[in-house]
Amino acid sequence: MKPDELRSLAQKEAEARKSYRYRINVCCSSGCMPFGALKVLSAFKDAVKEFGVEGECYVARTGCIGTCSIAPAVLIEPGDYLYQNVTPDRAKEIVKEHIVNGRPVKSMLYGNEAYFKKQLRIVLRNAGKIDPLRIEDYIAVGGYYALLKALTRMTPEGVIEEVALSGLKGRGGAGFLTGLKWRYVARATGSPKYVIANLDEGDPGVFANRTLAEADPHAIIEGMAIAAYAVGASKGYIYVRSEYPLAVETLKKAIEAARSMGLLGEKIFETAFSFDIELRLGAGAFVAGEETAILASIEGRRAMPRPRPPYPAQSGLWGKPTLINNVETLANIPVILLKGSEWFASIGAKNCTGTKCFSLTGKVNNPGLIEVPMGITLREVVFEIGGGVPPGRRFKAVQVGGPSGGFLPEQLLDLPIDYESLTKAGAIMGSGGIVVLDDTSCMVDTAKFFTEFCVDESCGKCVPCRVGLYKLYKILDGFTRGEGSLEDLQKVEELCEFIKEASLCGLGQTAPNPTLTTLRYFRDEYVAHILEKKCSAGKCFKNGGGVGGE
Amino acid sequence: MAKVRLATVWLSGCSGCHMSFLDQDEKLLELAGKIELVYSPIADIKDFPENVDITLVEGAVGNEEQLELLKKIRKNTKMLIALGDCAVNGNVTALRNSLNNSVEEVLERAYVENATIKQNAPTNVPRLLKRVLALNEVVKVDFYIPGCPPPANLINYVLNELLEGRVPPLEGRFKYG
């Protein structure tokens, strides 16, 4: 594709968009699909024809709008009218009233403004508003312009500098400065170099990356191409969980579309830069999301992490310099290049710029996919965006950071969301899961649940993680069945320290977090389990013994 | 100075640790000057006494009677010592834990399948526990003397140190297992 062709295509698309008075965006992401989104989509298409308004009303199949609790969700532009729990019957009524008569159907609207008020959508800028399967839709909203800019008006070092100045940190969890990581790879000797987009979002309860891929796959592809240009790579891999069939399909089609338009392949935009992407599927191993394990998996081996150094930046795929970025990190890149690092750095908190996507789930009134500026407090997320816990229940704890994230109590809710504050409190940013617990959850049982998850997902290479976690699980399991003594609590702490400090990779190093934070903030529950055999949530002691109230 | 009240107990084990204890030979005489043996399989005392200073326990906990006895020992003893590997970690006694069968199947295997005469499992004896337990799985243990069996001089060394009021470090002095 020539630079001019991109511009003229964008223009043509934008005009076509303008020619419609209304645009009906039907969310067809994994959150809405199981609840009949495709039927709703065809119902809208039929209704538009039936009422003869297909000339002024465009029906689009889009990605996630973010309000997964009201699936299937439909967004009508202009005015961003959001309809909830739409059925094929309701679709017909909406077309008749809203489009034909110009009267939005108030009774079906999702009237929750607070949910959107504190959100800021940069990564999810296009989610729910473009058709992910039409590359033209992406180009119409300025897609691939950043790549064009990078290739034609910036040096690789200039791109790295821009990303570095933006202060963007890796969104995969560890929070390493993205610009710095790129520089390491750019400076590493060895050829060829590789770029890997990490979409192995194995954390239970986290679906931010999946939603991004389903809603705006080209943002990831464009980000990867820019990264490849910056570090000098010509080959990229997207590593996706195979449990995400829709994301896999969407990405596959997006890569093909980009290839057929010449946005991937040889001599992109008639420059010397060539880059192509291959999709690689995971197969159900949480640990494969770890940097060195992802390498093993792409090389077709057991996804067992290896010690670092050498870091993948020096010796990655097949021993070559490799850049591994989370897909959310990559989706930020095009915006940073277009709007500038200064603009990006002005968003969020000091030392922690930009936004973060979270899947907000658990005992909260408005679960869904949210994107918030860094530095926002947990209270704002849980109570303003999430609308608090269900009526009649009491907030107990919030878990940030997936299965190895810590649990934070009420008194820490004013903590700002940034890498440092979370780590200090015993939680982690992780890949973006926020799970809210109310008084129906037992903290001992919950710690046990997450420890069990990590036991199942441990690769088995190092002793602390393979054996230590299992022993920890057994002790916690004992507590929920009325076994154990107060002395065991100290043993648990010692064992946790060993696992945290001596494990080989991030899985083991963070796996004790749920146990350690529940011990730190909810010790009284452990004591009640041990001494009184009492579980205030009524979860434990179900198989004989104990006096847990049901 | 009053003599230290010492007890030795034999739970589920082969008695090899007690043999090793007796192998202290002439050093036993020295020891005898400092202690009073208040309970032991080698002395005919029916009930485990109160106010015991040190109890050496050989063997793992294999049946209900031993479970009760060990709890009583703990209650009546200042310092409880696990003597030998069965007491320390179950050892040979606990090998039956690998058979995921019920207690009945274990008995069947031992007393019927592998018996040549009188093929029937004993009935009027304490019931076997489902799982053989090391001492520290039941009660708090104050000191461990590993070995199968622990050598006589190790037992002697530990006892003498303890009688002197010191807790001897064992790193490198014993053989694990």
Add this chain to the structure above:
Amino acid sequence: MPDAGAQQAGLKADRRLMLLEAAIRKYQYRKDALLEVLHTAQELYGYLDRDLLIHISKLLRLPPSHVYGVATFYNLFKLKKPGTHVVTVCMGTACYVKGAEDLVLAVEREFNVKRGGTTADGKLSLFVTRCIGACAMAPNAIVDGETIGKATPEVVLKKIRAIMEAEKD
């Protein structure tokens, strides 16, 4: 033409085998394509049996133990034939918090099947999975590919019973 080794490995020279070998050719017999090849094989055959693994190891020139190690490392690959019908209960955080365990227990009890296993008659398999990503509709169960959101034991059991009944007719 199917590879000569296929018959040796006891595989039928059918369409599935043709597609599998075509996929392997597409990856140019590269050793690092093992995961992709296993994915393809499982899609075609439903599960990975011994003959299939031997054949793959020969074509990719990988040691059998390596292939077996990889196939068993990843949860998704099944080495045993699953039941005619499959129930999968999501055990992700959101689902667990909202009572997914009760769903599993209900199915286990009613159909006498353990999680990860298949009923004695081979009719029903029960699997648990870690997060299908529909957390806002937790708890979720998937019965023969159909997702049931905000599931209760009653609804899930009813659905399974209906499927099993339909089978009988």
Add this chain to the structure above:
Amino acid sequence: MAEVWEASKMIELTIDGKKVTAKEGDTILKVARENNIYIPALCYLEGVSSFGGCRVCLVEIKGSPRVFASCVTPVAEGMEIITNSERLKRYRKWAVELLLSERPHVCSVCVANGSCELQQLATDLGVDHLRVEREWTNYELDLTHERFAYDPNRCILCTRCIRICDEIEGVHTIDLMLRGKNSKVIFDLNDKWGFAESCTSCGKCSAVCPVGALYVKGKPHSESKRKELASFVTSRRSEKTIG
């Protein structure tokens, strides 16, 4: 050859306060051993690639709060390494205790009793009891090979056998199956050893097994064991890995 020597720079560092000179790129464990400083290790085997799994050879490096597996961490100029702090002893003890509790390691009925590296470590580190519950796994004993035997109940998953079979014998008969606590050493497609077609019966695996999991039938374990490979093997290997 000459190139290789020129390429390896010599650097200085201290181990436990002792100044030593080392070749750049060498691991901490190798340098320590060359200087007669003992760092305990279990999964490490000279002559094959390092695994870094047992976490027994952990050391501290001044300036970092972390601990490092010395068998895989390369030395660097000016590094100050501590090999024997109280913290390290605590961690090593946990590692050995956890291994002993993972499967039924009953020394008195084990072929390796007296020549077992795990047993020796337990002794050295003062593991006089286990703080966690023992697992009594019941894997089937594999006696199908005419010369060797395999008892998975004694395996500590150090992967020495896997590495030597792959890297020295070059056949890769052995690998791991499953993962995490269910991991198990297997031959070919989880076949019985005697039926594993690719096995050359060379015996290297049993010679390097640190415990009594793989052993030669009818021969005292102490006589069939080797902690180190023949020097011609190790020297060739280390040359290869310099570049």
